[in-house]
Amino acid sequence: MTDDSGPSDTLEQWKAEMQAEHEREITNPDPEERHEIEGVAQINYRVYFEYDAETDSLDRSRTEQVNELEDPELLSCRCGVRGMTPEEAKTHVRAASDSS
Ligand SMILES: [Zn+2]
Numbered sequence: 674m675t676d677d678s679g680p681s682d683t684l685e686q687w688k689a690e691m692q693a694e695h696e697r698e699i700t701n702p703d704p705e706e707r708h709e710i711e712g713v714a715q716i717n718y719r720v721y722f723e724y725d726a727e728t729d730s731l732d733r734s735r736t737e738q739v740n741e742l743e744d745p746e747l748l749s750c751r752c753g754v755r756g757m758t759p760e761e762a763k764t765h766v767r768a769a770s771d772s773s
Contacts, residue, residue, distance in 0.1 A: 706752035712745035
């Protein structure tokens, strides 16, 4: 009835289309491409500094690893599909090996 619902409906529709496109890419891998799942993981370090009064500078004295390397939550494929959960990534490589 009001125009208020217009933009959010459009947004919802856009999101649904993006999701559908994402699923198409996952389940229909391009047979011409190479498929290899990858992701970026971070290890954090705490870095300690010592103040050097002579040069008025902070010098890195030591580092301490804060966390272990963990698998990233979202994965990509070499072919360009991004933002896959591990389950979606498995679906993608399974589909890729089926079609080759
Ligand atoms: Zn792929």
